[in-house]
Amino acid sequence: MSRSVKLATAAALGVVMIALLPVVSGAQQKQAKASVEQPAPKPPVKLGLGRPALPEEIQAWDIDVRPDGQGLPPGKGTAKLGDAIFQEKCTICHGEFGEGVGRYPVLSGGLGTLKADRPDKTVGSYWPNATTVYDYIRHAMPFGSARSLSNDEIYSLVAYILSMSDVIKDQDFELNEKNLAAVEMPNANGFYEDDREVSEKQFWKANPCMKDCRAAPKVIGRAMAVDVTPDNKAGPKVD
Amino acid sequence: MSNEPTADLLNRRRFLSVAGLAGAGAVLPTIAQAGEAPKPDPLITEVQDWNRYLGDGVDKRPYGVPSKYEKHVVRRDVSWLTASPESSVNFTPLHELDGIITPSGVCFERHHGGIAEINPADHRLMIHGLVEKPLVFTMDDIKRMPRVNKVYFLECAANSGMEWRGAQLNGCQFTHGMIHNVMYTGVPLKLLLDEAGLKPNVKWLMLEGADSAGMNRSLPIAKALDDVLIAFAMNGEALRPENGYPLRAVIPGWQGNLWVKWLRRIEAGDQPWQTREETSKYTDLMPDGRARKHTFVMDAKSVITNPSPQAPLKFKGRNVLTGVAWSGRGTVKRVDVTLDGGRNWQAARIDGPVLDKSLVRFYVDFDWNGEELMIQSRAIDETGYVQPSKDELRKVRGVNSVYHNNGIQTWLVRGNGETENVEIG
Structure with a gap:
């Protein structure tokens, strides 16, 4: 039985289900926990495979960082220091001012564009958590030379990137493992849980129309007119 | 085929030349012009190399690859989409595949x-x-x-x-x-x-x-x-x-x-x-x-893979329309197909396994007399979700969501068989 089924059962027993899966409220979690603690009809049989992970091994691989700051390593940096590192290691793709080279990601600007016809989703304009910048750089940057930056260098780069959108204004502000999680991003409240099953419930239709469903359709757009399909030689060039 | 009236054969020849598809005739049986005596097909009357000489032995192909005549069936990318091929995507040649399993x-x-x-x-x-x-x-x-x-x-x-x-x-x-x-x-x-x-x-x-x-x-x-x-x-x-x-x-x-x-x-x-x-x-x-955020589930969706722009119609008369459909919420219950841009729909024939959260393969076997078609498919899954039109989707989601575009696709099939990606209104 899946946990969702268990929770549904719990709900049937009188616990009010509020949130849609997969996010489970505290009360539901407690209820689920209670049901997990009841003797199961068939306790899981351990296969006895795998070996204990050693603390040094976990430390070597555990490089993720969460919004609450869990995983942030000890260290510190400033936007000023980050600028120098950025100019050396990042501009080839992101440009001197984070404007992005070719199709590489733009890091600066974009504030206030999310409702625009062509939104610019940058760290400053879109990303909800500053910790994500640390997590991502630590995992994947610089592109082609991952895992090569020190913890301090990453703090400095995060500070510099945040300074591009004035999230950090003071170039000498020290960013560290104690204050990074507290940095508030401009679009922190810009996200909400998937609500398709409510906001798009009109797409569940009992009897979709089969006969005389609409007026005669007209062609209003053609891919051949746009002419960006790779078969055609006229596709836009990215430099 | 031998039962078809001569007039149809004539139309077909004219159609092939108009469509610039006569090259495809290389794989077609030779068809006599009206008035000429039918000429025997040399592919039948003459002994072919592969019929005479020994082919590769068993050790030549320890890991088999498709025939050299299938070299065009490859993944392709859209180079302007992304900055570098290492952080990029390419695309499955759906129009060259059949059944439900992707090689x-x-x-x-x-x-x-x-x-x-x-x-x-x-x-x-x-x-x-x-x-x-x-x-x-x-x-x-x-x-x-x-x-x-x-x-x-x-x-x-x-x-x-x-x-x-x-x-x-x-x-x-x-x-x-x-x-x-x-x-x-x-x-x-x-x-x-x-x-x-x-x-x-x-x-x-x-x-x-x-x-x-x-x-x-x-x-x-x-x-x-x-x-x-x-x-x-x-x-x-x-x-x-x-x-x-x-x-x-x-x-x-x-x-x-x-x-x-x-x-x-x-x-x-x-x-x-x-x-x-x-x-x-x-x-x-x-x-x-x-x-x-957390929009994990892939909504029900389908697409007609043949005909499509890379796979135009080559023949009048009998044709096979086919495509694939899927839903992240379970099994596909039905696929409807329209040939007239959504005015009238018919249930397609699903053939092959219908499995949970898997592609299904659908077909409409039809006769084509050369009229212009606007073909679409819509998937309906076991939860009753009906694949929406692009306009219905845009009404809710606008045009900047990037992700989760499961709107109904329209292909315009022209009188010469050419097929084109179009937006209709």
Whole structure:
């Protein structure tokens, strides 16, 4: 039985289900926990495979960082220091001012564009958590030379990137493992849980129309007119 | 064919030359002009080389590849889409395939830091975080666990993402090719988690790859315990390097980005990690400037693969219209097809297995007299979800969500058989 089924059962027993899966409220979690603690009809049989992970091994691989700051390593940096590192290691793709080279990601600007016809989703304009910048750089940057930056260098780069959108204004502000999680991003409240099953419930239709469903359709757009399909030689060039 | 009246044959010849498709006639039986005596086909009357001489012996092709006449059946990319081929995507040639299984060699690729080449003897999977006993598994360990075989589609959430503002790419390979459907062999993730022993407050897992992007995503625990697999094989053989060899996550019905390849680490936690791939990417910007997050499930969708821009109609008379349909919410219950741009619909014939969260193959066998067609398909899944039109989708989602474009695709089939990606209104 899946946990969702268990929770549904719990709900049937009188616990009010509020949130849609997969996010489970505290009360539901407690209820689920209670049901997990009841003797199961068939306790899981351990296969006895795998070996204990050693603390040094976990430390070597555990490089993720969460919004609450869990995983942030000890260290510190400033936007000023980050600028120098950025100019050396990042501009080839992101440009001197984070404007992005070719199709590489733009890091600066974009504030206030999310409702625009062509939104610019940058760290400053879109990303909800500053910790994500640390997590991502630590995992994947610089592109082609991952895992090569020190913890301090990453703090400095995060500070510099945040300074591009004035999230950090003071170039000498020290960013560290104690204050990074507290940095508030401009679009922190810009996200909400998937609500398709409510906001798009009109797409569940009992009897979709089969006969005389609409007026005669007209062609209003053609891919051949746009002419960006790779078969055609006229596709836009990215430099 | 021999029963067809001569007038039809004449029309066909004229049609082929008008369409510039006469070259295709090379594979057609020779047809006599009216008034001429039928000429025998030399492919039949003359002994062919392959009929006379010995072919390659059994050792010539220790790992078989498709015929040299199928060289055009390949994954293709759209180079202007992305900055570098190492962080990019290419597309499955849907218009060249049939049935429901995607051959491994043409399954679309999406990498964030290129293909990690890992010797399975050097691969480790770590499970840690909120568990009783953090564990490390080797590939040998994983292959000693009870395993299952399941066919699932994997669709990138950005599939059809270029089409939000209107018809842009002229081919179903490019509009719909970020999908593949293969049989996986693997171990239910639940078994691995049971070995480590989840603590009661676990709500989310973080899955991370061993590639140079260290791709990481958060996964709700309910899904992890439901049907997620840790797979080491696809279509009966080891995973391909580009699909995560030696180990990948299989998250049935959910967006492809969650299916972490080269899977090396699973951390159990009590909240999502908000990684780059689940905040900056794979969130759906709505017209009000806010964005949906955790939009994991892939809505029901379908596309006609033949005819399509890369596979025009070549013949009047009998033709086979075919395509694929899928739903992240379960099985496909029905696929409807229209030939007149949505005025009238008919239920297509689904042939082959109908499986949970897998592609189904549908057909409409029809006669074509050369009239212009506007062909569309719409999938209906077991929950009653009906694939919406693009306009219906845009009404809710605007045009900037990038992801989750499951709107109905229109192909315009012209009188000469040419087929084109169009937007209709």
